[in-house]
Every structure is written in C-alpha cells, then in structure tokens.
Amino acid sequence: MEPRSLGELKVLLAGVLRDTDAAPRVRDEDRIVDDLGLDSIQMISFLLGVEDRFQVALDFERLDLAKLGSVRDFASFVDGVVAAQRG
Amino acid sequence: MPGASSARPARACGASGVSGARAVAAAPRLEFAAAAWYARGMRPKTTVRFDARSFADLARTVRVRSETRRLLESDPSGATPLPLEVSLQLTYRCNLRCDHCYQWNEQGFFRAYDAERQRAELDLEIAARVLAETEEVRAKLFLWGGEPLMYSRFPELAALLEDTPRTVNLCTNGLLMKERAADLFRIGRGLNVLVSVDGPEEAHDALRGRGTFVRTAAAVEWLLEARRRGDFRGEVTLLSMVADGTAGRLYETAEWAERLGVSSLYFQLPWYISPQTAAAMDARYAAELAWLNPPPAPGRATWHSYSYRLSEDVLPALARERARVAARAWSIRLRYQPEVSDGELADFARGTDRPAQGKSRCLAVSNRMEVHADGNVSSCKFFPEFVVGSLRGAPVREVWQSARFRRVREVVQRGGLFPVCSRCILLYLNGDESRTGGTAIAG
Numbered sequence: 001m002e003p004r005s006l007g008e009l010k011v012l013l014a015g016v017l018r019d020t021d022a023a024p025r026v027r028d029e030d031r032i033v034d035d036l037g038l039d040s041i042q043m044i045s046f047l048l049g050v051e052d053r054f055q056v057a058l059d060f061e062r063l064d065l066a067k068l069g070s071v072r073d074f075a076s077f078v079d080g081v082v083a084a085q086r087g
Numbered sequence: 088m089p090g091a092s093s094a095r096p097a098r099a100c101g102a103s104g105v106s107g108a109r110a111v112a113a114a115p116r117l118e119f120a121a122a123a124w125y126a127r128g129m130r131p132k133t134t135v136r137f138d139a140r141s142f143a144d145l146a147r148t149v150r151v152r153s154e155t156r157r158l159l160e161s162d163p164s165g166a167t168p169l170p171l172e173v174s175l176q177l178t179y180r181c182n183l184r185c186d187h188c189y190q191w192n193e194q195g196f197f198r199a200y201d202a203e204r205q206r207a208e209l210d211l212e213i214a215a216r217v218l219a220e221t222e223e224v225r226a227k228l229f230l231w232g233g234e235p236l237m238y239s240r241f242p243e244l245a246a247l248l249e250d251t252p253r254t255v256n257l258c259t260n261g262l263l264m265k266e267r268a269a270d271l272f273r274i275g276r277g278l279n280v281l282v283s284v285d286g287p288e289e290a291h292d293a294l295r296g297r298g299t300f301v302r303t304a305a306a307v308e309w310l311l312e313a314r315r316r317g318d319f320r321g322e323v324t325l326l327s328m329v330a331d332g333t334a335g336r337l338y339e340t341a342e343w344a345e346r347l348g349v350s351s352l353y354f355q356l357p358w359y360i361s362p363q364t365a366a367a368m369d370a371r372y373a374a375e376l377a378w379l380n381p382p383p384a385p386g387r388a389t390w391h392s393y394s395y396r397l398s399e400d401v402l403p404a405l406a407r408e409r410a411r412v413a414a415r416a417w418s419i420r421l422r423y424q425p426e427v428s429d430g431e432l433a434d435f436a437r438g439t440d441r442p443a444q445g446k447s448r449c450l451a452v453s454n455r456m457e458v459h460a461d462g463n464v465s466s467c468k469f470f471p472e473f474v475v476g477s478l479r480g481a482p483v484r485e486v487w488q489s490a491r492f493r494r495v496r497e498v499v500q501r502g503g504l505f506p507v508c509s510r511c512i513l514l515y516l517n518g519d520e521s522r523t524g525g526t527a528i529a530g
Contacts, residue, residue: 033136033137034136037132037136039133039135039420040137040141040145040420041422041426043137043145043149044145044148044149044152047146047149047153048149048152048153048156051153057153057157058149058153060146060147060149060150060153061146061150063146064139064142064143064146065137065138065139065142068142
C-alpha cells in the first residue's frame with residue numbers, strides 16, 4: 001500500500017529543488033540523498049517543510065541517514081510520525 | 088591592482104553554515120535540478136554527500152530552528168531555555184588591517200575604542216562558565232575576534248573544549264595556525280577551522296596586505312596535511328570575499344580550493360549597508376530601542392562602518408562568473424553567503440534594507456547568544472548597540488532570560504526586522520522565511 005504522505009513529500013522535494021513541475025519525476029525509489037542529491041540547505045528546507053506540511057514535530061535527535069533512504073521509505077516513516085502525533 | 092578599491096569594510100570573520108564531513112559519491116541524478124534550480128539560482132552543485140557525522144550536524148541545525156519556530160508561535164519574546172548556539176568574541180585585536188574589515192580598517196569601529204578596550208580579551212573565567220552552563224544543551228560555539236588565535240588564553244580554552252566536546256567553528260586569517268597547532272589538534276573532531284582566503288594571490292594581498300596570501304595558503308596546506316596524518320581531526324573551510332578584484336575570479340578560486348581538498352568554500356558577499364539603510368536604522372533605534380542604550384548620534388553607530396561594497400560595474404562579471412561556477416559539479420561544498428538569486432544580487436550589493444530569500448524573521452535572537460570580548464552580551468552579533476547585559480558576575484541563563492533581552496526580542500519579532508537585518512548573515516543561516524499555509528519552503 002502506498003504511504004499516505006508519499007505524494008506530498010514528492011511535491012516538497014520538487015519544491016526544495018526549485019522545480020515544482022518536476023514533482024512527477026521524483027520517483028518513489030529515488031534515494032533522497034544519493035539520487036536526488038539534496039545538499040544541506042535543501043535538506044534543512046525539506047525537513048522544516050515536512051514539519052509544516054504535516055503539522056508534526058520530527059525527533060531530530062533520532063533522525064539519522066538510515067531513515068532518509070528512498071522517498072517511499074521516508075514517506076512510511078512520516079506516516080508513522082503523523083499517526084503517533086495526530087492520531 | 089585587483090581589489091585595491093577605495094571602498095571600505097564589509098566583514099570581519101563571519102558565521103558559517105553547516106560544517107560537514109566529506110563523503111564523495113558518484114554524480115547524482117540531477118536532470119531536473121540542473122535544468123531549473125541551478126540555472127535560475129546559480130547555486131553551485133556538489134558531489135559531496137552526507138555521511139553520518141555531517142547529517143547529525145545538520146539535524147541539530149534543523150532541530151534548533153524547529154524548536155525556535157515553535158516557541159515563537161506562542162511567545163514572540165521567548166527564547167530557548169538556554170542558548171543553543173554561543174558566539175565568543177575572544178579578542179578585539181587583529182594582526183591584519185584588511186581593506187574590507189568593518190572592525191579595523193580606516194572606518195572600522197574598533198578604532199574608536201580606547202586603548203585599554205582595544206586590548207581587552209574575553210575573561211577565561213567567563214568562557215569556562217559559558218561552556219559549563221551550556222553543557223547540558225551542548226551549545227554550538229563560534230569563536231571569532233579580531234583574530235581569535237591571538238587570544239592569549241587560547242591554550243586553556245582549547246583544553247576546556249577538549250573536556251566538553253561540541254561543534255566549534257573558528258574563523259581565522261590563518262597566520263598563527265602553526266603556533267596554535269597543539270591547541271587546534273586537541274579540540275578534536277568537532278572543530279571546523281574557517282580560513283579567510285580572498286581569491287588569488289594578488290587579489291588577496293590587495294585586500295589583506297602584501298605577502299599574506301603565501302603565508303595563509305601555506306598554513307591551510309599545512310592544516311590539511313595534518314588532517315591527512317590524523318593529527319588534526321576537524322574540518323577545513325575557506326571563506327572568500329567577493330570583492331571587485333575577485334568577482335571575476337570565483338571559478339579560479341574554487342578550482343584551487345578543490346585541488347587543495349578543503350571541505351567547503353564559502354563565497355561571502357560584502358555586507359554593505361548603504362547610507363540610506365544606516366540612516367533608517369538610526370531612526371528605528373532612536374524610536375524603539377532608546378531604552379536599551381543611549382542612541383548614538385546620527386551617523387555614529389557601528390552600522391555606518393559597513394561601507395565596503397562591490398562596484399556596480401563588476402556585477403555583470405560576477406553574474407557571468409556565478410553561471411560559470413554553477414555549470415559544473417564540484418567535489419567540495421561550495422556556497423554563497425548569503426545565497427542570493429541573480430535577481431537579488433544587485434539589490435544585495437547596493438545595501439538596501441530588503442532581505443533576500445524572502446527572509447522575514449530572525450530566529451538567532453531567540454536561540455543564539457553573542458558574547459563580546461569585554462564580557463558583554465548582545466542580541467545581535469555585529470552591533471554593540473544591542474548589548475543587553477554582561478556575563479561579569481551574572482550566569483548565562485540570567486542574562487539570556489533577562490527582561491532586557493526579552494524586550495529586544497519582542498521589538499524585533501513584533502515590529503519586524505530592522506533595516507540592517509537584511510545584511511546580517513545570521514538572518515540567512517538562522518532565520519525564517521515567510522510561510523503561507525506551511526507550503527513555502529525557500530532555501
């Protein structure tokens with residue numbers, strides 16, 4: 001089953017890469033760091049954007065690279081955070 | 088002679104962004120990024136990828152911003168319980184007199200200090216207390232001056248930092264690095280040494296003094312060699328001023344930095360404050376901050392010292408050079424400070440009060456403490472007019488949460504950014520964009 005946050009995360013990623021038209025081209029299996037190549041400034045924008053969009057507080061103390069695998073993997077992680085914080 | 092401008096200061100040593108370990112990977116799949124964002128924003132591409140260490144550092148940066156944003160929603164004059172970042176100005180003294188320095192060039196405001204104050208250094212007892220009192224949050228440190236390696240208590244400070252490891256950014260001209268080798272080595276892997284190298288040799292020497300490039304470059308190479316040996320475990324970053332003499336030579340500088348193998352290279356745009364913006368700041372200070380410290384006479388405040396600027400006629404060459412730099416991927420991190428788009432470049436160079444990147448709120452005032460060499464604490468890094476208290480005899484938490492500090496925060500959060508905020512690098516590294524329904528995510 002597709003993670004609920006997947007579509008919006010792809011829009012966010014396209015946004016930090018400054019090309020919203022490219023959202024459909026961000027593939028589910030793209031690795032956020034290795035394939036999409038987000039740099040530090042883009043990563044900061046992306047993570048704060050996730051908090052804004054989904055109205056959640058990410059636990060940055062426990063957020064590590066392993067959770068930022070593919071777009072789909074990260075969407076599953078975000079779904080879990082949303083479920084835990086917003087019920 | 089490149090850079091031999093009669094124009095004046097822009098910057099002493101600045102703050103830095105996220106430091107990072109290096110993990111070079113294969114070129115990423117960048118078809119859309121390269122096509123659009125980089126082409127529009129002239130943002131240099133890098134093949135450097137996050138590793139565990141650099142990502143942990145970034146996650147901390149995001150956490151600081153996130154926590155600050157959240158608390159400001161309920162309390163505009165609020166702050167994190169303790170400062171999560173602390174800037175320690177170790178000394179006012181400097182062993183250079185750079186053309187573009189707002190502290191020590193002919194219009195630099197340190198020159199107006201009396202001789203005793205010019206010689207003042209941060210009391211080691213204050214530094215030790217700051218470290219102890221912010222240990223529970225492991226506040227990130229920024230060490231600067233003047234020239235911080237001239238600080239006579241640097242060995243003792245390094246020993247303290249060895250005992251309480253944390254991320255430390257040190258801004259230096261590099262001339263004393265070898266003399267401070269043992270101290271730099273003992274601080275450990277959290278240290279990021281940011282060395283000012285303003286372009287190729289003749290451009291650097293024109294700004295900083297004859298013969299300085301060779302000495303600084305040798306010091307950088309020496310530190311990188313120490314890193315390869317494992318003696319120095321931190322990072323090496325270069326800060327490079329975009330000046331009239333360097334604006335058309337950014338690519339050359341980037342190539343040199345890449346060959347050296349530094350972690351990052353930051354091109355710093357002059358923090359020029361136009362006379363109009365400075366006058367507007369005089370008026371705003373008199374109207375809203377006279378209770379804090381006596382308003383300086385018109386034209387006398389320190390923001391009038393930020394008068395070094397890029398000439399209008401080099402802006403086209405700078406734009407072309409940015410395009411050239413953006414046209415390939417680099418094996419180091421390469422940034423502009425601040426990251427302005429081509430459309431914002433001229434505005435920034437002209438010293439207006441309009442912030443770039445849509446920045447509209449300072450978070451640093453609520454998460455970062457500025458400690459001056461005399462022990463005073465200010466809400467804003469670059470302007471001593473914003474002194475709110477002193478650590479002489481008062482604990483960090485007391486000054487940080489004081490009524491005066493809270494009132495300054497309230498003025499800037501409720502009244503909006505000050506005219507000079509548009510020039511402040513902290514607004515870009517530790518500030519917030521306008522948000523509309525949580526969807527605007529500017530970089």
